[in-house]
Amino acid sequence: MVRTTSATKRNLTNRVLPSAYACSQLAAELADEWVEYVEAAGLTAGTVQSYQQAISSLCASVDLQLGQAASGASLGRDQPDLARAVATWERTLPSGFPAGSMRPAILSGAIRVLVRRRAEHPERTVAARVTALAKAGSGVPAGEYEELDEFSWEEKQAMVRTAWTAVVALEKRLAAGWERAGRGQHPQQGSWTGIDDLLWGLAHGEITPARISEVLPPPRFWPEQLRKCIRRPDGTMPHTARTVLTRWLVAQLWPTTMDLHAFRVLLVDATGHPPEEVSQLTEEGVEFTPGGVRLTLVRKRAKRRYYRAFKDVSLELADVIETKTFKDQPRREPGAIARRLMQVTERTRELAHEPDRKLFVRAVVDVDRELKFCEWNPEAPLVRFSTWLKAHGVTVEGKTDIRRLRKSTKVERVVTSGGHISEAANDHHEQTFKSHYAQGTTLRVISGEVINSAQEHWLKQAVEGPTVVTQSAVSEDSTQLQEIGLSKQEAADLIQGELDMGVTHCKNPYDSPYSPTGELCAVAPLRCLECRNAWVLPSQLPQLLLFSDHLERMRNRLSPPRFTAIWGQSYTNLQAVITDRSDEGIRLARKHIDDGGIALDLPLSAHVEFDG
Structure with a gap:
């Protein structure tokens, strides 16, 4: 027998009864080591219970495996073969627990610790096969620790609202209870079936719940106001009516x-x-x-x-x-x-x-x-957090573990602080936060949204090309150009050719996505077909065809990966623009080029591309 104190200062008693097993000698040997180890190592209540459970589980398995021979089982004997029995127990142990549970490995390790302790004692004999088994590595899977996920925002809000409602109800209940106690008197002068008198006696320490249970008549003789206090929703009375009533009375005066x-x-x-x-x-x-x-x-x-x-x-x-x-x-x-x-x-x-x-x-x-x-x-056992949730009608997905609420609060702080982990990890290290909280559903979703937004932004930057203007939009009336995104002045400048950059027109060369704001674009006209500021007019078709011929030469000169990295997007956008032109328009543009009146003006660097 081992007595321990839990974290809540409750005294716990754990027992191993060798006489409950056919292998009583084996159980006694393990129990002796258990008692000594608990005292020497100062084990906590939970660990003590794990060792007790391991001994009970092993002894029950040995009884089942060895049958009548179990009475001779001992750590110090070669026969019956205890090493084989322990190995069989370890092999079947995980089947009694959920998949991935860490419990089987804990129980197996506990038995091995006790056997090794006994083998190290000079006056205690342990069979060689059992000693070898205990010193070898355990074949029981270690299992996986499953991190608790946080409550959803809706679940968290429901719990907080319910908690505040419960607090307000508690305050009103205690206030009403003490008010009724103030109106009562000692039950001997008043009545043992009067609620006010019973509350007065409990509040002043004049009577005890045991005394109330002794004096009260059978429930069928109680007045209706007393029966109503503990009547079930279906109208019946509980079997332990006196005990239930005393607890109800206590709850009117003090928190439970x-x-x-x-x-x-x-x-x-x-x-x-x-x-x-x-x-x-x-x-x-x-x-x-x-x-x-x-x-x-x-x-x-x-x-x-x-x-x-x-x-x-x-x-x-x-x-x-x-x-x-x-x-x-x-x-x-x-x-x-x-x-x-x-x-x-x-x-x-x-x-x-x-x-x-x-x-x-x-x-x-x-x-x-x-x-x-x-x-x-x-x-x-009967008033855990799960019971409180059920009593107040709060339903949650997954485990009803209060620690999940803390994770919800931590995640909420990360979200409101814009992702600053240092603000949420105010009571532990940031590495601890990352390992215990960053894997939660909410943060994973938020991280995914951030990544998707960033990818969408850069993808949009990469594929967003020029605006192609039709012949009908380029007229003396700039209304259509204003409707598709140009100001009145920009539309007028576009029509007059003041925004011409060579291959395309540019809405604002000082607001280039490839150069700092306020500086003249440094990549025009080579990257104009990849720029959102570019506007392509019908009159620029000859320049586009010449630029297409230039890119075809680059395509033959450079390796495919190199060409795609440098010119891929421009080439794709350019082909899309040319495809939209009519065959007659392309024929006329080629005629102008052949007549020698049009040349492609590109910087010198565009003609000296080498495959690096």
Whole structure:
């Protein structure tokens, strides 16, 4: 038997009963090593349970494999062959867990640790085959750790709204409960079936839940107002009516385990810090300042205490919020949440006598019907976070793990800060943030959108070519040119030929995508057919044909990859422009060229291309 203390300071007892197995000697040997190892290594409660589960699983498998011979199984004997039995257990172990689970490897490793410890002890014998098996590598798959994904925005909003609604309902319920207790008296002078008197007795410590259960008559003799308190939705009464009633009465005066889930949801959402840290806040760890609140948080893994300050709204606005329209609406202010939490748990903390003075303290009626005021345990079997969500009608996809809410808050900060990880990773290293949060669905989608936007931008820059103007648009009336994107002055200059750059016209050579704004384009006319500022008029068809002949010569001179890299886009756009011209127009343009009246003016560099 091993006694341990969990993270929530609950005393846990783990047992291994050798007499429960046919291989009782093997179970006793492993249990002895387990007890000594726990004491020597100071194992945590979860690890202790893993070792206990491994021993139980192995012994049950040995019983099944060896049958009647199991009674002779021992780590120190060669027969029966325990090494074969352990190997068979390890081979079948993953079948009892979901695919990819890490649990089989943990259990297999636990048994190997215990066997190696026993083999290293000078006075304890371990068979050679068993020792060799324990020292060899385990064949059990290590499994994969699946990172939790964040809640969706809709799920997160639903949880926050529900939490605020629950907090407001709790405050109203406790206020009404203490008001009713103030109207009551001791049940001996009043009535043991009167709600006000029962609340008075509990509030003043004059009676206990156990006493109420003893004195109350059978439920069928209760007055209707008492029966109505615990009646089920279908109209029936619970079988443990007395216990249910005492817990209902306690809940009218002090917060219960279920009530405190709402405050944890709000604090995780407002601060972005781990749920296990915000639920361990103490009275000394909350310091209200004129502009907000300063929290003292404790990082359990690193054993580190750190401080975070949070700003609330101004005092004037806070007064308005508290007294007018926004009192019952969600507010993401840690100071307001902490203040309401302290008000709700004030009486509970006075009765709990917790040395650390933690804020998350609840009232509970245990199985012995004793009223206790103790530290909050969010992992109690019947009141977990999943139970709270179900009770309030909140449905989520995937695991109902509160840690996903923190991831949602972290991702939200990255989005609102424009992708600055340093602002979201304010309580750990940026590398930790990248490994635990950057793989979330939201950030992957946002990253994909950013990449797609960048690709679309550069693709548009690459393929966006000149504007081809028809003969009908080039007239003395520049209305059509203005309708397709030119100003009145630009249209007039285009018609008069003042924007001619050789191969094409240019809307604005001082606003080139290839040169700094305000400077004359440095690549005209070689890149005009790839530029959004270029305008192609019908009169420039001869120049386009000459430029096409020039590119054909470059195409024959350069290797295909080289030509495509340098001239590919210009060549494609140019062929598209020429294809739109009529055969008669091209014939006339060729005639003008053959007559010798038109020449292609290109810079000298255009004639000295070499295949590098």
